[in-house]
Amino acid sequence: MLEIKNLHASVEEKDILKGINLEVKPGEVHAIMGPNGSGKSTLASVIAGKEEFEVEKGSISLNGEDLEELAPEERAHKGIFLSFQYPVEIPGVSVTNFMKTAINESRKARGLDDMPANQMLKLIREKSEMLEIDRKFLSRSLNEGFSGGEKKRNEIFQMAMMEPKLAILDETDSGLDIDALRIVANGVNKLRSKDNAIIVITHYQRLLEYIVPDFVHVLHDGKIVKSGTKELALELEDKGYDWIKQETVV
């Protein structure tokens, strides 16, 4: 599904990603962990096509297609979804209106007509119930005045609405209370299928108890310095990152 080869990326002349190799196959869940500032969010943004970042070397392909020339919205139309670490506010635009626009734009790109209103309503009802989101919430301005946890839950609501092929969740767990974490993880697990893939960026093992990963990678200073299975996450929880950093130096 996703293949990243020797990816180097920079922002404002500063190198951030320094040779990332990663392959994600359909049906897999990969967790990416790593210290603050190691480049996790940057990697997510580069996959999603944020133009601020300059790809210096290497390639990203989705189902065999090189993404380099594709605008962010085109990548989205191909099924890439990013749950943002810091979702932005869009005053005056309701969650519903935003989702309606997003879904219909994606449909348009695929040559489909707008989703009929009744179908849209049904979808909204279904997904908001699954994530235990109050309907009143959906008429509020997007992310404006949302609590940290509400923002994250809303990201997953959007993910559920858009049914992406590849979902990247950037610290979706931070800010969620224990109950919300379970609800959100449950929503993510519903998306899991043999055709979809998920990349989970997190600092905490706890999320991975709910969304069990097939692989765990450690990102440090713009490189994946260690990969393993879910046990690696436990080890990190226990020992921190220092031992890995030292290993890398050696």
Place this chain on the structure above:
Amino acid sequence: MAYTEEELKKELETKEYEYGFYTDIESDTFPKGLSEDIVIAISQKKQEPEWMTEWRLEAFRVWKEMEEPEWANVNYDKPNFQDISYYSAPNKKPKYNSLDEVDPELLDTFKRLGISLDEQKKLAGVAVDIVMDSVSVATTFKKTLAEKGIIFCSISEAIQEHPELVKKYIGTVVPRKDNFYAALNSAVFSDGSFCYIPKGVRCPMELSTYFRINQAGTGQFERTLVIADEGSYVSYLEGCTAPSRDENQLHAAVVELIALDDAEIKYSTVQNWFPGDKDGKGGVFNFVTKRGLCETNAKISWTQVETGSAVTWKYPSCVLKGDNSIGEFYSIAVTNNFQQADTGTKMIHLGKNTKSTIISKGISAGQSQNSYRGLVQVNSRAENARNFSQCDSLLMGNKCGAHTFPYIEAKNKTAQIEHEATTSKIGEDQIFYCNQRGIDTEKAIALIVNGFSKEVLNKLPMEFAVEAQKLLEISLEGSVG
């Protein structure tokens, strides 16, 4: 709002500035220039009574002594007032009883404007009095209105048929000597609309007028007079589009609203005149005086969406004369490319317990300049006057400007005046967020701008809200990158 977002989306699938064409209808046009003779000729042409001719002449004399204002935050080449023709009427002047009698070319023009009369009739019960090059050529729904005693006609017709009303009210809210453009308008106004709602009557439909400028080099001087008698209500819509052309066109309208005791007037405008091309060439000069007078317990709301014109200079105002009267101003002003807008409002509190609300949303893109200028004046006698003003500016790119000039003059210490102002930029992060959800940048901007303007869009009557959203989108096309 009453329309579904689904319908709205359909409406939003647009297109370029589509009204840039010119209809070739033979016109009866005066020679260029302005003098007492021209003023008299205009008056005669319209078979006006002598008092009206005198009224115009007096205005002309006042105007001759006046200087063009300099203080607005705009720059432009001043129009040469002797190089303008002050009267132009479609050649075939008789009023038509049915559409079949109307010049087919004119009908075609209407179709291209998207205001086919047939459709309009069905649509939401809107009576349209179309002012085409200074003379009304079609009036619909007149009968229904007449049954309620509502008068809705061209101002020329009102001068003939209802001279007592015109004579009593014209120039009472905007006196001839009020300002340079108002004086000019008073001398040469060619046509416009007149509306009278009798005591206690609620006008059953939105009254609407479409203004257009269609004759090369012809300034348009509309005059609108709306009188809501005691306890009555009317919602009035004014919208306009103009053919694009290379030469600047002058528009200097005067709108006077009179809300007598307990009456309410809602006046909504969508203004879409040719703003000039990407290099700032062409475009309409729009210098408008709009003012309303509120008697006791009366209410006037101005709602406007300004997207057009090369230069706009416009301050719809309320004189809150009666106790407990209310004035409201809701505005969205969009400027792009080289457009310049200096708009705002004046709220003059004279009566006790008067209240005013100002919500202004300015959106600037390209190299445009967008200024808000608002005056809140509280007279010494106006106990417990209240005002709330909120001015928000949204900037797109680094080359445009937004300016806010709030003036507050409070002569009564019980006055409560609140002013809030914000300036924001459409952030790259906001756009990327939308992009990531599959929404391209153009659409993302439309979405963000509509969100920003929502409080004002919500104040517009339904059909206008749709049109306004469309306009916002069209006006900002190509402003990205």
